[in-house]
Amino acid sequence: MKTHFLRPRDVPELQIWAEVCFFTALALGLPVLFNAEDPYWTQGGFSWPVLGPLLVALRYGFSKGFISILTLLVGQLLLIQSNILDPQSEFNINAMIGYIIVVMVAGEFRDVWERTNQQQSIQLAYVSDRLEKFTRQYHLISSSHDRIEQMLAGHTLSLRESLQAVRESIGKLKERRLDSAAEVILNLFIEYGSIEKAGLYKVENDKIQEPALASVGKMSEPSNSDPLIAAMFDEKELVSLKNPKASSGDSKYHIAIPLIDVNDTIYGAILVEKVKFFALKENTLTLLAVMAGHIGDLLRHEITNPIMTREESPYFKRQVKHANKEAKRYKIPSHFLKVNALSINDESRRLMEYLTEARRGLDIYLYDNEKQVLLILMPLADELEKDGFVMRMNSWCKERTGKTLQELDIIIEQEVAFPVNKDELSKLVALHD
Structure with a gap:
């Protein structure tokens, strides 16, 4: 009682x-x-x-x-x-x-x-009420954090791995047109960007074209006047709700991702209406932006072989420009090396051919067999990784020929860390002409 x-x-x-x-x-x-x-x-x-x-x-x-x-x-x-x-x-x-x-x-x-x-x-x-709210929010965040950890334990959001997957998936397609590759492209963004509701649309003359080439979830009709879409076309890059231009209006999208090549030509756009809250962090947005840029280049160019000949040098130039652009915009490190055999003989040929065979997953090579010049673009490689690669070159040379690079008269003529200014980049891409 x-x-x-x-x-x-x-x-x-x-x-x-x-x-x-x-x-x-x-x-x-x-x-x-x-x-x-x-x-x-x-x-x-x-x-x-x-x-x-x-x-x-x-x-x-x-x-x-x-x-x-x-x-x-x-x-x-x-x-x-x-x-x-x-x-x-x-x-x-x-x-x-x-x-x-x-x-x-x-x-x-x-x-x-x-x-x-x-x-x-x-x-x-009052304090008890605040404590109760804090406790609920803490347990919610803790639960979400545990789910994120469980998800990431089986799938690490690695920029290198995602770009490797992009290249392999697009390269397997018989026709690398946007309409035929739409499902593959959208699935990659769903996997790496934790996207729950989005559509991939074709873009012509900076206008979204309907209907969606691929979608997940029921998408509403897109409007080219949407502030997020307008900001995407204006800035020629990925924009999210964090973007000041996009936040000035009421947008129904969380992220707008342009499939853009190195020449700033937009072939398509992924409009995201719903995404998991933790996917809006900076490193995930950078991952999606870099993926979109690589997909744009892959759709624009038919060459996917990462070991190119002299005839394929225009594509190599575009990849160098792309790496420099990403280094400037997203602070993603990349390096460029020019390996030159001053004395051409059987040993130098053997070593240069082995270097092309031992290529790292994302590296792009331009190999001039006649002049024995090897140009190496190393995306996502910092100073430590570049130095490690040079040390391995010396080790391979000793193992394969019994001589050092210096004894074979093979030199690393250029070592450049991106980003560089426009004049330096012009000189750099002209090295192999």
Whole structure:
């Protein structure tokens, strides 16, 4: 059974007045019944009837206690006037004034305590509510984090691996047109970008063409006036809700991804209406942007062989420009090496041919067999990886020929870290002409 004894503010008002009347009546009646000769206890040193109003004041505050003590005193005077009490009973006015003051002080103390307690209760309720919300959000984030870890444990979002998958998937297609490759391309973005609802559209003259070539989820009709789409065509790069231009209007898309080549020609666009919240972080957006750029180049050019001959040099030039562009825009490191055999012989030919066979997954080579010149583009390679590759070249040379690169008169004529300025890039791509 629920009790209100320890929580006076929760007691119904009717019950409060009933208790006030009860304690006041006890204080008035018990002395008459048990000590009629001295009902005010003036001979005993302490007026016990005042305990009733005092208890009322301590429990219900100043106003109730003051009413109780006044009722007690008025009641005693009326009893004397009605001859129920001995008219000779001493009514000590000074003692009674003192008792009134004591009850008033006790009542005021209780009111101050009650206000303080109520204020602290409100603060506690606020803090408890905030703690509960924080706890729910913490468990939600923790659960989401665990799911992300579980997902990423079996699939690491590696830029190198994703670009390798892009090249392999597009290279397997019989016709590398956007319409025939649409499903493959969209599936790659779904896998690496955690996209839940998106469509791949053809682009002509910077206009989205309907219908969607491929989609996941039911897409709404695209509008070229959408701020995210407009920002994508304006900036010629991936834009998300974080983009200042896109956030200036109300867009129904989360991400707009252009399939763009190194010449800034947009062949298609992936419009994302729904994506998992953690996919909007910077490294994932960079991954999607770089993937889109590589797909744009693969769709534009028919050559996918990463080891090219002199006749294929225009494509190699475009790949060098693309690597420099990504290094500038996304801070993705890449390196360029020119390996030149000054003395052409069987040993140098053997080594150069072996170097082309030992190519790293994403590296692109331009090999001039006649002049024994090898140009190496190393996308996503930082300074440490480049130095490691040069050391391995020396090791391969020693293992294959028993001589060092220097002894074979093979030199690394150029070592360039991207990004470089436009003039340096022009000189760089002209090295093999």
